[in-house]
Amino acid sequence: MHLVATVLTAVPAPPGLFPAREQMALSLGWHIILSCFGVAFPAMIFVMHRRGLRRNDPVAIELAKRWSKVSAVLFAIGAVSGTVLSFEMGVLWPGLMGRFGGVLGLPFAFEGLSFFVEAIFLGIYLYGWGRMKPSVHVLMLLPMAVAGVIGTFCVLAVNAWMNWPTGFRIVNGQVTDVNPWRAMFNDRVWLQFAHMWVGAFMVVGFSVAGVYAVGLLRGRRDAHHRLGFVVPFVFATVAALVQPVIGHVLGFGMDTHQPAKLASFELAETTTHGPSPIRIGGVVIDGKVYGSIDIPRIGSLVAENSFSNPVPGMDTVPLADRPNDGEINTSHWAFQIMVGLGSALALGVATFWLARWRRRDLLRHRWFLRACAFAGPAAVIALEAGWTATEVGRQPWTVYGVLKTVDAASTHSGLWWLFGVTVVVYTAMTVGAVTVIRSMTRRWRDGETDLPSPYGPALGGGDQR
Amino acid sequence: MTLDFLVCAALFVGVVAYAVFGGADFGSGFFDLTAGGARRGAELRTLVDHSIGPVWEANHVWLIYVLVIWWTGFPATFAAAMTTLIVPMLLALLGIVLRGASFAFRKYAGTLRQARLFGIIFALSSFLTPFFLGAVAGAVASGRVPVDGYGDVWTSWLNPTSIFGGLIAVGTCAFLAGTFLTADAERSGHPGLADVLRQRTLLVGLGTGAIVFIALVPLLDDAPTLTHGLLDHGAVLIVISAVAGAATIWLLWRRRYVTARVTAVTAVLAVLVGWGIGQYPWLLVDQVRIADAGGPPATMVGLLIVVALAGVIVLPALIYLLRLTQSEAWSHADKSGTVDRTS
Numbered sequence: 008m009h010l011v012a013t014v015l016t017a018v019p020a021p022p023g024l025f026p027a028r029e030q031m032a033l034s035l036g037w038h039i040i041l042s043c044f045g046v047a048f049p050a051m052i053f054v055m056h057r058r059g060l061r062r063n064d065p066v067a068i069e070l071a072k073r074w075s076k077v078s079a080v081l082f083a084i085g086a087v088s089g090t091v092l093s094f095e096m097g098v099l100w101p102g103l104m105g106r107f108g109g110v111l112g113l114p115f116a117f118e119g120l121s122f123f124v125e126a127i128f129l130g131i132y133l134y135g136w137g138r139m140k141p142s143v144h145v146l147m148l149l150p151m152a153v154a155g156v157i158g159t160f161c162v163l164a165v166n167a168w169m170n171w172p173t174g175f176r177i178v179n180g181q182v183t184d185v186n187p188w189r190a191m192f193n194d195r196v197w198l199q200f201a202h203m204w205v206g207a208f209m210v211v212g213f214s215v216a217g218v219y220a221v222g223l224l225r226g227r228r229d230a231h232h233r234l235g236f237v238v239p240f241v242f243a244t245v246a247a248l249v250q251p252v253i254g255h256v257l258g259f260g261m262d263t264h265q266p267a268k269l270a271s272f273e274l275a276e277t278t279t280h281g282p283s284p285i286r287i288g289g290v291v292i293d294g295k296v297y298g299s300i301d302i303p304r305i306g307s308l309v310a311e312n313s314f315s316n317p318v319p320g321m322d323t324v325p326l327a328d329r330p331n332d333g334e335i336n337t338s339h340w341a342f343q344i345m346v347g348l349g350s351a352l353a354l355g356v357a358t359f360w361l362a363r364w365r366r367r368d369l370l371r372h373r374w375f376l377r378a379c380a381f382a383g384p385a386a387v388i389a390l391e392a393g394w395t396a397t398e399v400g401r402q403p404w405t406v407y408g409v410l411k412t413v414d415a416a417s418t419h420s421g422l423w424w425l426f427g428v429t430v431v432v433y434t435a436m437t438v439g440a441v442t443v444i445r446s447m448t449r450r451w452r453d454g455e456t457d458l459p460s461p462y463g464p465a466l467g468g469g470d471q472r
Numbered sequence: 473m474t475l476d477f478l479v480c481a482a483l484f485v486g487v488v489a490y491a492v493f494g495g496a497d498f499g500s501g502f503f504d505l506t507a508g509g510a511r512r513g514a515e516l517r518t519l520v521d522h523s524i525g526p527v528w529e530a531n532h533v534w535l536i537y538v539l540v541i542w543w544t545g546f547p548a549t550f551a552a553a554m555t556t557l558i559v560p561m562l563l564a565l566l567g568i569v570l571r572g573a574s575f576a577f578r579k580y581a582g583t584l585r586q587a588r589l590f591g592i593i594f595a596l597s598s599f600l601t602p603f604f605l606g607a608v609a610g611a612v613a614s615g616r617v618p619v620d621g622y623g624d625v626w627t628s629w630l631n632p633t634s635i636f637g638g639l640i641a642v643g644t645c646a647f648l649a650g651t652f653l654t655a656d657a658e659r660s661g662h663p664g665l666a667d668v669l670r671q672r673t674l675l676v677g678l679g680t681g682a683i684v685f686i687a688l689v690p691l692l693d694d695a696p697t698l699t700h701g702l703l704d705h706g707a708v709l710i711v712i713s714a715v716a717g718a719a720t721i722w723l724l725w726r727r728r729y730v731t732a733r734v735t736a737v738t739a740v741l742a743v744l745v746g747w748g749i750g751q752y753p754w755l756l757v758d759q760v761r762i763a764d765a766g767g768p769p770a771t772m773v774g775l776l777i778v779v780a781l782a783g784v785i786v787l788p789a790l791i792y793l794l795r796l797t798q799s800e801a802w803s804h805a806d807k808s809g810t811v812d813r814t815s
Binding site for chain 2: 076079080082083084086087088089090091093094096097098101102104105106107108109110112113115116117118119120122123124126127128129130131133134135138150182183185186187188417418419421425428432436439440442443444445446447449450
C-alpha cells in the first residue's frame with residue numbers, strides 16, 4: 008500500500024521512507040504505552056501512599072511500595088525507548104530535523120527538562136523507602152506527577168504543530184520568521200494534550216485495576232486486592248467518562264484544516280448533498296466504498312456537530328495530497344476501533360458506578376471482573392488506534408501542508424536492517440519486562456521480597472560486613 | 473558572546489556532564505563484568521548496584537539534553553551528523569537500550585539465573601555506548617562530517633581518531649567508575665573490596681594513560697585541526713589533565729581514595745574541556761563554525777531560557793539526589809543489605 012503512495016505523489020521515494028515509517032510506528036507505539044505509566048502512575052501511587060499514611064493502612068503502603076517497584080522497571084525501559092526516539096528523529100527524519108529543528112525543538116527542550124525532574128525524583132522516591140521521613144517521602148511523587156503533565160504537553164505540542172504548523176514563514180523555500188513559542192503554544196495543542204493525558208490515565212487505570220480483577224477472579228478477595236482494584240479504577244472512571252467529550256471537541260475544525268484526515272476517518276470519498284451518514288466498517292477500493300454500514304445523518308452530527316452539514320469528502324482534496332487507499336482504510340479502521348473501545352469502556356465504568364449506587368457490587372460478578380481484565384488491553388489498543396488514526400490520516404504530510412513525508416525521510420538504504428534489529432531488541436525487551444514483573448509478583452504472592460543483591464545469594468548472612 | 477556561542481556552551485556543558493556522570497555509570501560495567509563468579513562477585517556487584525541505582529536514570533538524561541539542544545539550536549549540523557554517523561550512533565543507542573533495560577531487569581529479577589543473564593548483558597553493553605560515542609566525537613573532531621550530511625557511512629568512524637576516541641572513552645569511563653567505586657567500598661566498610669578495586673583501577677588508569685599517549689601520534693596526521701588547537705590554545709588543559717591523571721594514580725596507590733575522586737574528575741574534565749577548546753571555533757571541524765550553525769535567534773533565546781530554568785529547577789534537585797546517595801542514612805541501609813527489603 009505504501010508503494011501506491013509513491014506512485015501517487017510522483018516523487019521518487021527515498022529507499023529509507025518505508026522502513027523509516029515502520030520503524031517509527033514500532034518504536035513510538037511501544038514507547039507510548041510506557042510513557043502512559045510515567046505520566047499517570049505517580050499520581051495513583053501518590054493517592055495510595057497518602058492513604059496508607061493518613062489511615063495508617065499497611066495494605067495501602069504495601070501496594071504503593073509494590074507499584075513503585077513496577078514503575079521503576081517500566082520507567083527504565085520507558086527512558087531507553089524514549090532515547091531511541093531522540094536518535095530516530097535525526098536518523099530517520101533528517102529532512103524534518105535539519106529544516107524545522109529550530110521551529111519545533113523548543114517543546115522538546117522543555118520535555119527534556121521535565122524528564123530530568125521525573126528521573127531525579129523517581130530515584131529519590133525509590134530509594135527513599137525506609138530512609139526518609141514518611142511525610143516527606145510521599146511528596147517526592149508530586150514533582151513526578153507534575154513533570155508528567157508538562158512532558159505530555161510538550162510532546163503533544165510538537166505533534167499538534169506537525170498537524171497544524173504555525174510560528175514560521177517560508178520565503179523562497181527558506182524557513183524564516185521563526186517564533187518557537189507560537190509553534191509550541193499552537194491552537195491545537197491544548198485539546199490534543201488533554202486527549203492524550205486523559206488517555207494515559209485510562210491505560211494505566213484500567214491496566215492496573217485489571218491485574219487485581221484477575222486476582223479477585225482467582226478468589227483472592229482480600230483488602231489488598233479490593234483496594235488495588237478500586238483506586239486505579241476510580242482514576243480510569245473519570246478518564247473514561249471525560250475522554251469522549253474531549254475527543255468530540257478535538258474533531259472541530261478538522262473539516263477545514265485537515266479535510267483528508269476527516270474524510271479518511273469518516274470514509275467519505277465523495278461529499279454528500281445534505282447530511283452525511285456515519286460509516287461503520289467498510290473499505291475503500293479505488294475511490295469506492297464497500298461493505299460499510301451507513302447510519303444516516305450521524306456522520307454530520309459526529310464530525311460537524313450538526314444534523315444537516317455534509318462532511319467534506321476526499322474529492323475536495325487535490326489528487327497529489329490525498330492519502331492512498333491503504334492509508335485511508337488504516338486510519339478509518341483505527342479511528343473506529345478507538346471510538347468503539349473508548350465508548351465500551353465509558354459504558355462499562357458507568358455501569359459499575361450505577362450498580363453501586365443501586366447497592367449492587369459488580370465485583371462479585373465474574374463476568375464483570377473478566378471484562379475488567381480485558382479493559383486494560385482494550386485501553387491500550389484504543390490508544391494505539393488513536394495514534395494510528397491521526398498519524399496515518401495525516402499522510403502524505405509530515406508537517407501538514409509544508410513538508411511531505413518523502414522529503415523528511417532519510418535516503419539511507421540500509422534502514423530495513425535497523426528495523427529488523429529493532430524488532431528483535433524490542434521483542435527481547437518486552438519478554439524481559441514481562442518475565443521480571445511476573446516473577447516479581449509471584450515472589451510477592453509467596454511472601455518473599457526481592458533478591459537482596461544482583462547475583463547475591465551468599466550475601467544474606469550479614470557475614471560480609 | 474553571541475547567542476550561538478552561549479547555546480553551544482550550554483550544549484557542551486551537557487556533553488561534559490554526560491561524560492562525567494554517565495561515564496562513571498558506564499564504567500561500572502567493566503568492574504561488574506570482571507567481578508568474578510556469582511558468589512565471589514556478589515559483593516562488588518551489590519556495590520555497583522547501590523552506587524549507580526539511584527542516579528543512573530538522572531545521569532542518562534544528560535544525553536537527551538545534549539541531543540535536544542543540538543537539534544533545536546543547530547539543526548542542520550544535527551541532521552548532518554546523524555545521517556553520516558548513523559552506524560556508530562545506532563550502535564551507541566543499542567548499548568543504551570540493552571544496558572538500561574537489563575540493569576533494571578537485573579535489580580528486580582526473579583531468580584539468580586535471570587539476574588545473571590541480565591547482568592552479563594548489562595556489563596557487556598556498558599562498553600558499546602562509550603566506545604561508539606567516543607568514535608562519534610572522533611569523527612566530528614577529525615572533520616569527517618560534511619555540512620550537507622550523508623558523509624561516508626564507514627570511513628567516517630572507522631579511522632584512527634574515531635577508534636582512539638572510542639578506546640579512550642571506554643578507558644576513561646572505567647577509570648572514573650573505578651575511582652568512585654573504590655571510595656564507595658572503603659566508605660561503606662568493605663576494605664577488602666576496596667583493595668581489589670584499587671588494583672584494577674590502577675591498571676585501567678595506566679592502560680588508559682598509555683592509550684592517550686599512543687593516540688597523539690596518529691592524531692597529528694589524522695586530525696590536524698584538532699591537534700593544532702590542542703597544542704595551541706588547549707595546551708594548558710592537556711597538561712592539567714596529565715598531571716591530574718598521574719596524581720590520581722599516585723593517590724590511589726597511597727590509598728587516598730576520597731582525594732583521588734577529585735583529581736580523577738579534574739583529569740577527565742580537563743581533557744574534555746581541552747577537546748572543546750581545541751576544536752573551537754568549529755562545530756563540525758573544518759566544515760561548519762559555531763557562529764554559522766545556529767538556529768533562529770528566537771529559538772536560541774528560548775533554549776537559553778530552558779537552560780536557565782534547568783539551573784534553577786533541575787540542578788538543586790540533582791544535587792539533593794547526589795547528596796542523599798552519599799549520606800549516611802542511605803549508605804547505612806546499603807550496608808545492612810536490606811535495600812528493597814524494607815517491606
